[in-house]
Amino acid sequence: MKYSIALLSAAVLGMAASSMAQDTSIPALKAEVHAGTEARIEQFNKTSKEGKAELVFLGDSITQGWEHSGKETWAKYYAKRNAANFGIGGDRTEHVLWRLDHGNFDGLKPKAIVLMIGTNNTGHRKDKPEDTAAGVKAIIAKLQTKCPDAKILLMAIFPRDEKPAGEMRQINDKANAIIKTFADGDKVIYQDIGAKFLGADGLMSKDMMGDFLHPGNKGYDIWAAEIEENVARLLGEKK
Secondary structure, eight states, rough: HOOOOOOHHHHHHHHHHHHHTTTTTGGGGGGOTTTHHHHHHHHHHHHHHHHSEEEEEEEEHHHGGGGTTTHHHHHHHTTTEEEEEEEOTTHHHHHHHHHHHTTTTOOOOOOOOEOOOHHHHHIIIOOHHHHHHHHHHHHHHHHHOOOOTTTEEEEEEOSSSSSSOOHHHHHHHHHHHHHHGGOSSSEEEOOOOOGGOTTTOOOOTTTTTTTTTSHHHHHHHHHHHHHHHHHHHTTTTTO
């Protein structure tokens, strides 16, 4: 019964996303290629066709950063798990939607997908929170269609701006309030670790994110440690 409910939820989510995708007034839903990233997209498509990755991180420059500031942490937590990094700097929700329509995940059957996307919708255009959330929802629907057996760990968009009152911090927080409702506790698990990057006063230090957006080495250590329990469970390593 639980499995049937999960399938029903995925179907409903897919229909809702399909309906939203018809609204061409929402840029976050209009799939388009991120010009200049074609070579990296092809690299992901090759990885997809190989069909070996059991854990995939999908997102923007914060996800791509596992290859840079997070390199050592990745080696410790994910190299042994046949993990793949599908992060592209500057990607917005519409770019990920395009990727999923053009080869990303084709032939791939991951056990778990860690998804975080949306901060560039905020930073580039200051999209309305509900528009960014609609883009995230459409991505989830596509992932569930392409990889129906995969579990999705849906990350809250990380905080940005130094202060809690920062405009982009506020937009991301409002988008997260919507995004968290997409979790069903089974096929889609939501996790918000944003507070771990902030002081008790809500301020973000340059030690944590030098540009108040991208985590440094310490930030990737925190990210991996905080999601480890969920990742292990979604991969079937523990109950």
